[in-house]
Amino acid sequence: GIGESEVFILEPDEGTEDLSSAPYWHLKGGGTSARLGLEMCGAGDVNLDGYADLLIANPANSGDKGVVYLISGSSVQLKGGGGGSYDYATEALTKLSGSQSGEGLGSALACPGDVNGDGHAEVALGSPGHDMRSSSPTYDYGAVFVWFGPTPSGSLAPEDADSSLSTIDTEAGLGAVLGTGGDVNGLGWIDLAASAGGGEDLVIWMNDRF
Numbered sequence: 001g002i003g004e005s006e007v008f009i010l011e012p013d014e015g016t017e018d019l020s021s022a023p024y025w026h027l028k029g030g031g032t033s034a035r036l037g038l039e040m041c042g043a044g045d046v047n048l049d050g051y052a053d054l055l056i057a058n059p060a061n062s063g064d065k066g067v068v069y070l071i072s073g074s075s076v077q078l079k080g081g082g083g084g085s086y087d088y089a090t091e092a093l094t095k096l097s098g099s100q101s102g103e104g105l106g107s108a109l110a111c112p113g114d115v116n117g118d119g120h121a122e123v124a125l126g127s128p129g130h131d132m133r134s135s136s137p138t139y140d141y142g143a144v145f146v147w148f149g150p151t152p153s154g155s156l157a158p159e160d161a162d163s164s165l166s167t168i169d170t171e172a173g174l175g176a177v178l179g180t181g182g183d184v185n186g187l188g189w190i191d192l193a194a195s196a197g198g199g200e201d202l203v204i205w206m207n208d209r210f
Contacts, residue, residue, distance in 0.1 A: 035060040041109040044121030046149045047072060047093060055123055057106025065098030066105030068125055070151055096125060096147075099157045102140075103129035110178040112190045120149025124192055126175030127158060132166040141167050142174030144194045165194065172196040 039057040046053045051073035059066040069092040089095075098105035108126030115122050123146070130143040145161035158164070167174045177195035184191040 041111040059104040068096040068106040070094035108178040128173035128176040
């Protein structure tokens with residue numbers, strides 16, 4: 001059978017780390033079908049507290065709706081953690097949850113930094129099974145959702161995103177792969193690249209501050 005997923009966050013040190021004794025924070029996936037940590041991304045300082053934050057995705061959560069946790073860093077340990085453990089489900093700064101069965105929110109993540117020049121880092125999430133153009137979520141158009149920093153705390157859905165990108169092609173699976181393309185169009189801002197699941201299409205999302 002498939003075991004429960006786990007994420008270990010280690011402190012930098014010389015030599016080989018032994019997970020049984022090294023200082024770390026331990027996040028457990030919550031069930032044998034969980035895929036916690038399948039995608040992770042250093043988000044930068046989203047909430048401007050002086051510490052880098054972390055995105056951790058579980059695209060198989062809750063009937064493959066998917067969920068992404070934005071976890072706030074600190075000088076001592078992950079905020080909300082204690083004794084080396086971390087209850088991410090309740091202590092995460094933000095919980096971004098998929099709204100459609102099978103959409104797989106968090107199948108791909110991108111952390112491009114401050115793309116709109118407001119001093120806050122942004123985050124982008126791929127959702128290859130999301131159907132923005134149909135009331136029946138069976139066509140797998142796919143979508144990419146961007147939240148501008150500072151990302152609000154609490155629970156959010158894809159419909160709460162500040163910007164989104166979709167496609168008119170059924171079964172495209174847009175958002176299966178995400179990446180930052182650098183400043184492709186020379187406007188001085190980081191652009192995003194998104195690919196469909198079949199690998200046949202690549203979309204460069206030119207950033208006019210989205």
